[in-house]
Each structure stands twice: as structure tokens, then as C-alpha cells.
Amino acid sequence: MKKIIYFLFTIMLFSSCLYEKMSHLSDDDLTWMEPYNEGDTVLFVSSSDMDTMVVREKPLHNSFWPFRENEGSSEYVANGSIKYIIKHDGKSVDGRCIIFREGNGRLYVGFTLQTRRLHYEDDTKICFDIIKIKNSVYTDVIKISDSNSSSYSVGRIANEYFIWSKSKGLLQYKYLNGDVYTFYKKLPYKKKGWFQ
Secondary structure, three states: OHHHHHHHHHHHHHHHHEOOEEOOOOHHHHHHHOOOOOOOEEEEEOOOOEEEEEEEEOOEEOOOOOEOOOOOOOEEOEEEEEEEEEEEOOEEEEEEEEEEEOOOOOEEEEEEEOOEEEEEOOHHHOOOEEEEEOOEEEEEEEEEOOOOOEEOOOOOOOEEEEEEEOOOEEEEEEEOOOOEEEEEEEEOOOOOOOOO
């Protein structure tokens, strides 16, 4: 009888430590996170100037570990984001790409560039455009503009649109003054070892 009680107690103890629901990002979902790594520098050029983008953070949470890491939540929501900053005329322009998969299986995808944001509550609603920029054709892009997004602040550096590729990241953006900045080059971050 004591063995049964210990066994039931152990089962109850472990079951209270497990997530009730868990979501996971698929390999296709993770494509959104592949263009950049933390510390990467990306250059964008206009007809007369250059902006510098730096990837500040790239947190990714896609664990298969079923045990709760904190007491507060009984659901594990897989998620990732790319947080970046663009230096433009001595000022900072903030941006972000975020994804997370809810327990019901829907993938949420969102984009922000300073004053403009677009959020999809279901990735099946995303309609990719085919866009040619310079000599390259991109088939997995979303143009975030007045037609599908909102601009939430007028006092900061605002943009008319920006173009995000699922596999390549930020490709182009246009400020309200008419200046268009296009991807020029990515400089991957290299960690320096103790011997360098």
C-alpha cells in the first residue's frame, strides 16, 4: 500500500511540473529567424547616403523540455525575435521581427520599423509578394505600407514603407522625405577568441 501511495504521489508531483500545453517552431517557421545573428551589421544605401543596421538581440525559445522553468505559466509558447537598430543621420530607428506559435497551432508574425507596424495573427493569412530590387527577384517578401499596416507615431523618424523577406530579412525602406534605402551588404559578427 505504501508503494502505491509513493507511486501516486510521485506521479502527481511530476505532472504538476509539466507544461499543460507546449508549442514548437518548425524548420519553416525558423526561416524567419535565419537572416541575422546577434551582432551582425547590415548596410543600406540610398542615392546619396548610407544607413547602418546593427542586430542587437536575437532571442529564440524553442525548447522540447517538458518541465516548467517557472511557476507562473502552465503553457510553453515557442517564440523568437530579431531586434535591430538603424543609425540614420545620427539618430536611431528601432525595428523588430517577431514570431511565436500559440498552443492552438497558429503562427503569429509581426514586424515593426520605428513608427510602422504590421502583425499577422495567423501566418496562413500572409500573402507573399514577388518584388525585383536591383537585379534580384525575391518571392517571399512582404511590403509593409499604408495598405496593410498602421503608423503609430508622427514625431519620430517615420517611413512610408519597408520590405521584409522571410529568408533575407530587411531589403528596403523609404522615409517620408522620399529617400529610399536598399540592402547593400551584411557584415557578419565574428566573436573574438582569447587567442586573437
